[in-house]
Amino acid sequence: MKRIYIEEVSQYKNEKVEIRGWVYNKRSSGKVRFLLVRDGTGIIQATIFSPEKDHPLFQLFDNLTQESAVIVRGQVKEDPRAPGGYEIAVNDLETVHIAQNYPITPKEHSVPFLMEHRHLWLRSRKQHAILQIRWEIIRAIRDFFDGLGFRLIDAPILTPSACEGTTTLFETEYFDQKAYLSQSGQLYMEAAAMAFGKVYCFGPTFRAEKSKTRRHLIEFWMVEPEVAFATLEDIILLAEDLILFILERVLTKRRAELEILERDPGPLEKIAKPFIRLTYEQTVKKLQQMGSKMLYGDDFGAPEETLLSQLYDQPVCITHFPAQIKAFYMQPDENNPEVVLGVDVMAPEGYGEIIGGGQRIHDLSLLEKRIEEFNLPREAYEWYLDLRRYGSVPHAGFGLGLERTVAWICKLKHIREAIPFPRLLYRIYP
């Protein structure tokens, strides 16, 4: 008898197989018992028939509780009445472990309760589907960059100094010094790009922001490509291709999961190059016409992001921001030094910014000046300035927030479901 996984069941029609898993749910109707078994790859209905009321399999079945671990052996049958179209006619049932009072029942639960049981919630159908899609997106991102000849260069997580202001950094002890958890691998990727040409890093980042919204996590994953000799225009094209590659992959390989999530694939299928392009100035004018009170020089707030996503069903690339609202390393536009060559890509359907990036300053004296203007500790940036001393070239890159991308593609109400174990302002358990 062959031990198989539920996702392979259609290849074993009428064969006898063994499935190892957990009880998802059970039902009974007199002389027929139905056991829904999940094994991590899917859920299948196992059936037991007998005219004998005290059949030994019935006794085993009756003792099983939700999430008990079982080994089921029997024949695969195609049956339209079974969820998924296939079921197992059981002739042997082995109990591995009886679960006692599993807390997540097939009924409704509140968000706080489910978050408290996140370690178990992962077993539920929708959470499982979301994390399958997350995995597919991660693979797509790696395949995309590897396929283009990018080198994966890992950025450090413990960093020696505040790169973009200390208020949002997690501080920790580093023997007799202080260290900070990384907010971004970008500066290290700039060094790597000068060594390898085109690079990316993909890892967790940490922001000690006391933000409490559906779009924020304290710990989140970001993929950050950086390309030597690239301009703003080059990386906008790269960002478009990346997003389309991810969408194509999920739409072809994770249809079933999108269906479990009741996510209409229509809006995702419509997305195509080129994305909408607007300068910051054009965007502000448009928003003001729509009734927003924001002024030139303000950053976009949540209401503005919502307004924008109502206007377009394509991602929107906003460029040419006023220098003062962006980071110190942003390259000024040569036609208008008041604005910088940065880009934010806003996902449609109200999901807001999923990408932030741009062209970096490559001129040593300009970068020194900016470090001074932003009141940053010059010593901490000596290594970064070195990149402008030894073969400096124009270069650009961006960061894509993984969880925001997952939330958009899965159309989640809250980003906390886009990561297995979310770290939030008021939650670090489990």
Add this chain to the structure above:
RNA sequence: UCCGCGGUAGCUCAAUUGGCAGAGCGGGUGGCUGUUAACCACUAGGUUGCAGGUUCGAGUCCUGCCCGCGGAGCCA
């Protein structure tokens, strides 16, 4: 951090003006030969978040605290 809302059975919620703390689900027992969050009957299950106060009487009103949820700012 600020603004708003909430905490009652394992879970989801109800409880009229301050007047006997209840239902569904889940658990247990029994029934049903194709169930789809199955269904039917019976059954057990409570320090009403914590501390204090008002009152003949507090789940309900007041004060403080704890915990969480929604939103804002900031950001990916």
